[in-house]
Amino acid sequence: MLLVENVQKSFRLPDGEPLPILNVPRFEVAAGEQLALVGGSGSGKTTLLHIIAGISRPDAGRVQINGTDITQLNEVGRDMFRANNIGYVFQTFNLLAGFSALENVLLGMSFCGRKPDEARAKHLLERVGLGKRFDHKPAMLSVGEQQRTAVARALVNRPKVMLADEPTASIDSRHQQQVLDLVRDTCREESVALVVVTHAPEVSAQFTRVERLEEINKVASS
Amino acid sequence: MSLWKIALRSIQQRGLGSTLTILSMALGVALIVAVLMAYSAVSHTFRRGAGGYEMIVGAKGGAAQLVLNTVYHFDRPIENIPWTFYKEFQPGGRYAPYVETAVPYCLGDSFESYRVVGTTPAMFDRLEYGAGKKYQFAAGRNFGAEAAHAAGEEHDHDHDHAHEKPRQPTMVSPDDDEEEEHHHDHAAPPHFMEAVIGSIVARTTGLGVGDTFEPTHGVTEGGDGHKHEPFKIVGVLAPTGTPNDQALFVNMEGFFLLDGHSKSGEHHHGPLPEEEREVTAILVRVNYANSPTAAMTVSKDINEGSVAQAVFPLQIISGLMDRFIGPIATILLVIAVLIVVVAAVSIVVGIYNSMNERRREIAIMRSLGASRGSVLSVVMLESLLLALCGGVAGFVLGHLLIGLAGPYILARTGVEIGAFQFPTMEIPFMEGVLVVPIELVLLPGLVLLAGVVGYFPARAAYKTDVSRALSNSA
Numbered sequence: 001m002l003l004v005e006n007v008q009k010s011f012r013l014p015d016g017e018p019l020p021i022l023n024v025p026r027f028e029v030a031a032g033e034q035l036a037l038v039g040g041s042g043s044g045k046t047t048l049l050h051i052i053a054g055i056s057r058p059d060a061g062r063v064q065i066n067g068t069d070i071t072q073l074n075e076v077g078r079d080m081f082r083a084n085n086i087g088y089v090f091q092t093f094n095l096l097a098g099f100s101a102l103e104n105v106l107l108g109m110s111f112c113g114r115k116p117d118e119a120r121a122k123h124l125l126e127r128v129g130l131g132k133r134f135d136h137k138p139a140m141l142s143v144g145e146q147q148r149t150a151v152a153r154a155l156v157n158r159p160k161v162m163l164a165d166e167p168t169a170s171i172d173s174r175h176q177q178q179v180l181d182l183v184r185d186t187c188r189e190e191s192v193a194l195v196v197v198t199h200a201p202e203v204s205a206q207f208t209r210v211e212r213l214e215e216i217n218k219v220a221s222s
Numbered sequence: 223m224s225l226w227k228i229a230l231r232s233i234q235q236r237g238l239g240s241t242l243t244i245l246s247m248a249l250g251v252a253l254i255v256a257v258l259m260a261y262s263a264v265s266h267t268f269r270r271g272a273g274g275y276e277m278i279v280g281a282k283g284g285a286a287q288l289v290l291n292t293v294y295h296f297d298r299p300i301e302n303i304p305w306t307f308y309k310e311f312q313p314g315g316r317y318a319p320y321v322e323t324a325v326p327y328c329l330g331d332s333f334e335s336y337r338v339v340g341t342t343p344a345m346f347d348r349l350e351y352g353a354g355k356k357y358q359f360a361a362g363r364n365f366g367a368e369a370a371h372a373a374g375e376e377h378d379h380d381h382d383h384a385h386e387k388p389r390q391p392t393m394v395s396p397d398d399d400e401e402e403e404h405h406h407d408h409a410a411p412p413h414f415m416e417a418v419i420g421s422i423v424a425r426t427t428g429l430g431v432g433d434t435f436e437p438t439h440g441v442t443e444g445g446d447g448h449k450h451e452p453f454k455i456v457g458v459l460a461p462t463g464t465p466n467d468q469a470l471f472v473n474m475e476g477f478f479l480l481d482g483h484s485k486s487g488e489h490h491h492g493p494l495p496e497e498e499r500e501v502t503a504i505l506v507r508v509n510y511a512n513s514p515t516a517a518m519t520v521s522k523d524i525n526e527g528s529v530a531q532a533v534f535p536l537q538i539i540s541g542l543m544d545r546f547i548g549p550i551a552t553i554l555l556v557i558a559v560l561i562v563v564v565a566a567v568s569i570v571v572g573i574y575n576s577m578n579e580r581r582r583e584i585a586i587m588r589s590l591g592a593s594r595g596s597v598l599s600v601v602m603l604e605s606l607l608l609a610l611c612g613g614v615a616g617f618v619l620g621h622l623l624i625g626l627a628g629p630y631i632l633a634r635t636g637v638e639i640g641a642f643q644f645p646t647m648e649i650p651f652m653e654g655v656l657v658v659p660i661e662l663v664l665l666p667g668l669v670l671l672a673g674v675v676g677y678f679p680a681r682a683a684y685k686t687d688v689s690r691a692l693s694n695s696a
Contacts, residue, residue, distance in 0.1 A: 046692075046693060047689075050688075050689050050692070053589065055588065055589060055688050055689055055692070056689050075593070075594065076593050076595075079588070079591050079592065079593040079594075080591065080593075082589070082590075082591045083590060083591020083592075084591070088589050088590075090589075090692070094582070094585075094586045094589070094692075095586075096231075096583055096586060097235060098231045098232060098234060098235030099231055103223060103231070106223045107223055107228070107587070107590060108590050109223070110223040110224070110225075110228070110590070110592070111587070111590055111591035111592045111593070111596060112591055116223060153590070157591075
């Protein structure tokens, strides 16, 4: 399903010198598999997620999702591929403040080239327990409800891969488990490959497969 | 969700800023609309003022002065021309073959701030105030024996045979209406002292049919203080939107009998003898049936002579418009356009000021699969929506302002202007001319302006570094 191979990424320092960030020889996630990627601050986990999502381009290597090497796509192709195949949940939810919960979910369907399926968006909001909050703007939702809305938005296009960047880090402990269960259960139901980046041991402890970024990223390990 | 809706939501989210931007755009557009409407109405009124005839013949002097005091009742009359010259336009006269209608026009008196014009009934029977627009009476009838007779009012028939005499062919002669009386110097018949008043005069003075008024000698307000004999109002003209709404028209035969209106200064009680008569101007409708160059032939002949001048009022008016009113309107338009440009810049400033917040939103949309082109389009659409909302609000506001000010402008200036007037412009199209409302041309202009100013923040949105923006928002 997801194959990351020989991916390298450097940033350029102000003096022009390259600063290596990533060097991942290989890692794979199968369809429906759930992986916790554990790493400390600066270990390159967000950069890796951006490369898998096609937001950033690696300097070398390939990222193959469902048979498509997204590093070979141009930017417009990567945008379209991301819209149709990748769900992304952020630590800070990243809902648009001016849009209602339903509109935020529908926004996720606005760039995939298909007609928005409002019934699917409503079904997902009901699935995450927000069936009566369609018209509520983010400011009217609790943080837990906001993250659940973000989960619904990430799943709305039936992605092949779900990327979750510290999805519980901004939520109080009471809601953390609720959100994590929701992400895992819905991904399981829809056979979505899930990659959760976390530094929280209580989160990673729940996954059968846990990878330490320091081990798969040769730059971090050196 | 369409890009339009995303742009609309973004505008709604920044409610106060968006409202202020729309308001400033609306004020600029309203000003443009108001200036265009006012210019169009003034131009239309000026041109329609002399719409019913092609030529004015008057004493030698300034052509503009002749037009201004004959058509618009501004300025002082130049001088008078002899009655014998006017007779040249009558059957048998040298200009008769070239003339369809010639109406004498006598100035020199006033009532309150309005001019009193001595003329013949043909002024309203045969001339029009615009192409195909005949004078109508809101109340009463035209002055003169024929109109009185048609209305069933009995006058002294010893003096009143006009209706019995056939018109030949459509020449206007005192003989038509008041003939024969010239040679009998006894008491004037009642219809000599009849008058018709313009609609604005009727409204502002409260005068109506059956009332009388005493003209004052002189054309300035109050004249020289000398009041003439009273005229009886027999008709009130329906509004024409021309300066004639602000004038009182009296039977020329009665006008001639007023003190100081005879050439010798002698007072007469009956019809004024021809040798004692003078007119200020002659309004001429040219007869092109006999000669397509009739107007040029007549004007050339008159202007080469030493007695009078012939002017084409529309030509003079166009010259005056281009020379005086046009530049003022242009200056106002430039100011209004600058206001719109400033408003457009405020759209850019508004969008730029919210760019930090927008970068996060743009990054979110990009992470959801939006292309750079999509985010560029959203910002451009937002600019376009702001400009269009401001534009539409401005059109409504401009028309509303003019509609509210219309009655005041009409009362003060005689320029008829209403909320539902739409200034037009002529655009050459194929082999003809396309007349389109200017506002329809303004709309694409606004769209273009919104596109130009919206491009700059849209370009910044286009270049947003998604990775960095997402990392900053984490």
